[in-house]
Amino acid sequence: MLKKKVQQLAKKYLNQHISIRRHLHQYPELSFKEHQTCQFVKEKLEAWGIETQIMATTGVIGIIKGKNPSSKTLALRADMDALPIQEINAVNYKSQHDGIMHACGHDVHTTCLLGAAQILQELKEEWEGTIKLIFQPGEEQLPGGASVLIKEGVLHNPSPTAILGQHVEPLLEVGKIGVKAGLFMASADEIHVTIRGKGGHGARPHQCVDTILMAAQLIVQLQQLVSRNADPLMPTVLTFGKIFSEGGATNIIPDEVKILGTLRTFDETWRAAAHERLRKSAQLICESMGGTCNFEILKGYPFLKNNEHLTQLTRQQMEAYLGAENVIDLPARMGGEDFAFYSQQIPACFYRLGVQNPNGTGLHTPNFDIDERSLEVGVGLMAWLATQHKT
Incomplete structure (x- = not known):
C-alpha cells in the first residue's frame, strides 16, 4: 500500500531530515541572498538523481518524473529565506549568522520539500505524472520571489495544473494540519x-x-x-x-x-x-x-485564495493520510504570503503544519523553534499529496 510506504520512509529518514533542518537553521540567509542554501538544496537533489535548474539566481527547480510523466504535473513549493532577527535560543543548532534567523520556519519548509522529493524519487515507479519542485527565494521581501519566478517562467515547461504550499503553524499541535478553502490570506x-x-x-x-x-x-x-x-x-x-x-x-x-x-x-x-x-x-x-x-x-x-475544488480534494487526501480528526478548519487571516502570486495564476492550496513546541513562541520572534517530530508529518504528507494529485 502506497500510503504505508510513504509513512515508513518518512519515519525511516526522520533523523536525516532533522539533520538537514538543523543545518539550514544554523546557516540562514536573507531574501535573495540564499546562495549557500541554493547550493545545498541543489546538491541534495542531484545526489538523489533529481534533475535541477537554477532560476531567479538563488531559486532551485527540480523535476521528478513518475509513470506516464506527461499525464499531469503538480508543483510543490517551499520558501528558503530567513529574517533579520538575532536568535536567542540556547540550542546546538543556533544560527551562526549574526542578526539572521529562520524565525518563520522556512528551514522547515525547505526540509519538508527535500524530504518529500527524496521519497517521491524513491517511489517514482508507484505514482503517475510529474512533480515540479519549487525551492523559492525571497518570500520575506518585496517584490516576492514568487513573482520573480513566475516572470522567469516557473509555471511553464512543464506547466503545472496546480500547486501546493506548506507553512508551519506554532499554534497547532504536532500531527495536526490546518486548511481553509477560498480566501485565506490578505493582500x-x-x-x-x-x-x-x-x-x-x-x-x-x-x-x-x-x-x-x-x-x-x-x-x-x-x-x-x-x-x-x-x-x-x-x-x-x-x-x-x-x-x-x-x-x-x-x-x-x-x-x-x-x-x-x-x-x-x-x-x-x-x-x-x-x-x-x-x-x-x-x-x-x-x-x-x-x-x-x-x-x-x-x-x-495580492490576497491568497485557495481553490475550492483543489482544497476539497486535498483535504480528503490529508484525512486519508492523517485521519479526519487531525485536519483542522482554519479561519482567514490578515497575514500576507507571496504564495498568493501562484494562487492568482493556477489552482492553489496553501495549508498549515502543526509544529507546536513547549516554549509556545510565535513566528518572527527571536526564540521561535519547532517540535522536530513535525518533520515526519510534513515530509510524509507532502509526498503523499503529490502521489494522489488528480488533474
Whole structure:
C-alpha cells in the first residue's frame, strides 16, 4: 500500500531530515541572498538523481518524473529565506549568522520539500505524472520571489495544473494540519509617509508648523477613513507600526516626521480605491495644517485564495493520510504570503503544519523553534499529496 510506504520512509529518514533542518537553521540567509542554501538544496537533489535548474539566481527547480510523466504535473513549493532577527535560543543548532534567523520556519519548509522529493524519487515507479519542485527565494521581501519566478517562467515547461504550499503553524499541535478553502490570506501593502513642516522650540509652537500634530491627526483620520469606507463584511486592516523623526528632544518640534504602516484586505477593487483615498486624505490633512506630505504605497502581495475544488480534494487526501480528526478548519487571516502570486495564476492550496513546541513562541520572534517530530508529518504528507494529485 502506497500510503504505508510513504509513512515508513518518512519515519525511516526522520533523523536525516532533522539533520538537514538543523543545518539550514544554523546557516540562514536573507531574501535573495540564499546562495549557500541554493547550493545545498541543489546538491541534495542531484545526489538523489533529481534533475535541477537554477532560476531567479538563488531559486532551485527540480523535476521528478513518475509513470506516464506527461499525464499531469503538480508543483510543490517551499520558501528558503530567513529574517533579520538575532536568535536567542540556547540550542546546538543556533544560527551562526549574526542578526539572521529562520524565525518563520522556512528551514522547515525547505526540509519538508527535500524530504518529500527524496521519497517521491524513491517511489517514482508507484505514482503517475510529474512533480515540479519549487525551492523559492525571497518570500520575506518585496517584490516576492514568487513573482520573480513566475516572470522567469516557473509555471511553464512543464506547466503545472496546480500547486501546493506548506507553512508551519506554532499554534497547532504536532500531527495536526490546518486548511481553509477560498480566501485565506490578505493582500499586504507597505505605507511610507513623510510629513514636512517647520520645526522649532516646543515653547513657541505658533512659530512652527507642527509635524508631530500633523502625524497624530493623519493617523487618527486615516483609521476613520478605512472604518467608514470599507465594506464591514470585507476584512480590512490599516496599521501604523512606526513613527519617528531625526534628532529632536522633549522641547523640539522636528522639521520632518516619518510614519510606516501596512494596509491589508481581500478585495482588489477596494484595495485600489483605498490606496487613492488614503493618499489624497493624507495630503489634504497636512496641507490644511500648513505642511506637506509625501505618501508612498509599495504594492505588495495580492490576497491568497485557495481553490475550492483543489482544497476539497486535498483535504480528503490529508484525512486519508492523517485521519479526519487531525485536519483542522482554519479561519482567514490578515497575514500576507507571496504564495498568493501562484494562487492568482493556477489552482492553489496553501495549508498549515502543526509544529507546536513547549516554549509556545510565535513566528518572527527571536526564540521561535519547532517540535522536530513535525518533520515526519510534513515530509510524509507532502509526498503523499503529490502521489494522489488528480488533474
